Amino acid sequence: MFASASILLSITTGTLADTVHLKNGDSLSGRLISYEGDVCVFSTPYAMGLTIRTADIGSMQTDHPYEVQFKNGDRASGHLVSESARVTRLSSEIFGEVELKLADIAVLQRNLIEQREPAVARDHIEYGERADPPPLDFLVGSTVLLGPGEYELDMGLVYKQSRRQHNLFDVGYFQKSSYSARVLQFEPTLRAGLFDRLEAHLTVPFSYTSVEDVSSNEYVSTSSAWDLADIGMGIQYQWLDETAAYPALSFTFDIGAPTGRKRYNDAANRWKDPLNNGSGHWSVAPGIAWVRRTDPAILFGGLSYQHFFENTIDGYTVKPGWALRSYLGAGFALNEKLSIGARFSYSYTANLRAGRRTIKGTDIDPADLAFNVSYRLHEDWVISPQVMLGLNDDAGPASMSLNLKRKFN
Incomplete structure (x- = not known):
């Protein structure tokens, strides 16, 4: 039942998904459930609650904004962008794009409401394109x-x-x-x-x-x-x-x-x-x-x-x-x-x-x-x-x- 719900979510949200690139070359697409300490819990359309050691992750990419809590106590918020299998960047409205070291991250927490992107004048929105966060x-x-x-x-x-x-x-x-x-x-x-x-x-x-x-x-x-x-x-x-x-x-x-x-x-x-x-x-x-x-x-x-x-x-x-x-x-x-x-x-x-x-x-x-x-x-x-x-x-x-x-x- 949970696998079916995950598949349905993947279909209704089009290409919206988080991506984890492992150091062994594998890639997983689905939804990041939690990232804290030495453990990352990840859900895919084929399996729920996969437990991955953070040390095995090469890079990550998210389609939603996350709050990043670093081990030194600093905090930042934005989207994670995977530049390559070993390089992750944080795309933030405040800091721009900066490179992250996953080993320095203590906790990743997804924001309940996405930050709205600056308004851009367009004649139309393509089908399936996400314009606003869902109403909650x-x-x-x-x-x-x-x-x-x-x-x-x-x-x-x-x-x-x-x-x-x-x-x-x-x-x-x-x-x-x-x-x-x-x-x-x-x-x-x-x-x-x-x-x-x-x-x-x-x-x-x-x-x-x-x-x-x-x-x-x-x-x-x-x-x-x-x-x-x-x-x-x-x-x-x-x-x-x-x-x-x-x-x-x-x-x-x-x-x-x-x-x-x-x-x-x-x-x-x-x-x-x-x-x-x-x-x-x-x-x-x-x-x-x-x-x-x-x-x-x-x-x-x-x-x-x-x-x-x-x-x-x-x-x-x-x-x-x-x-x-x-x-x-x-x-x-x-x-x-x-x-x-x-x-x-x-x-x-x-x-x-x-x-x-x-x-x-x-x-x-x-x-x-x-x-x-x-x-x-x-x-x-x-x-x-x-x-x-x-x-x-x-x-x-x-x-x-x-x-x-x-x-x-």
Whole structure:
């Protein structure tokens, strides 16, 4: 199965491949998995995870930028170019082309995002030519994707709908009792690369909610609202780069502001609960996220703790329970324009406290599964449809979303 996936990757990426020239005259073409210490792990369409002694390598060439860590502590970044079977050069935007001695290299680490080449005016791009790195939208929130001075505007649109109904034969053969709620939420998000390894984001969402409660044709209650939802902001710092021993690790810190609508309705008006589009409380959420490449897939995950602060709403002093959130996922960059990803999320929220008293039975543990596709429409535009499926009652109804992203350098 893994060999087939490697062959498929080789086909979809055309001539994109890394090359290792051995001192005995052999050459291998495929993908460099890791290069650290005295061992190089290399994958080809015919075998996965070949282990090669670095002392047996004469020269190397890569089709992706790599960060080179030298044994003396220096670092450089760029493409490796094999000039001959025994000579390797580093092609860097900063240093130009310089010759490398493989014996001086401690670690080679592939950059998650390729550096964009300077724009060149051309009438067309040849079929199969790589113009931009693949969209890696499934990694948003799991690692730092923007460099210093880069900005991204994400115009997200989410729709979810819930309905239940049953017949009322005692009132009329065709009469129905039903309850439906529809939510359309616009979630514009601005992400910015502040410094090296540091990224920030700000989300200002708006939602339109429509609720209809039908007891019969004679008793129909409807309500709708267009409101600002809770504003979210946060930062992400990439702490560790990925090596052969451990994944790339980053720290996250998110803040939620109670700008949305929050009401604790009485029993007679409980049907209006879906009109709430906010928590009603300030919150902070520190967390950790990781990314691990295992060609042709990228694995990712994260864990965060969310703390809510006490607030008085509708005369009640309320403090929601703490929340522990986690997720695991995998993504595939199929080519320079298309990638797919899947993500499983699970969280637990403890019982809330009202009037200094813990309210039993208010804890929840939703689980859901999301699938998304990202397609590069243009050099700086990416569209990403997503479907999220609730796996239990606490997760609520399924939702569909569409994200259109514009990147600014």
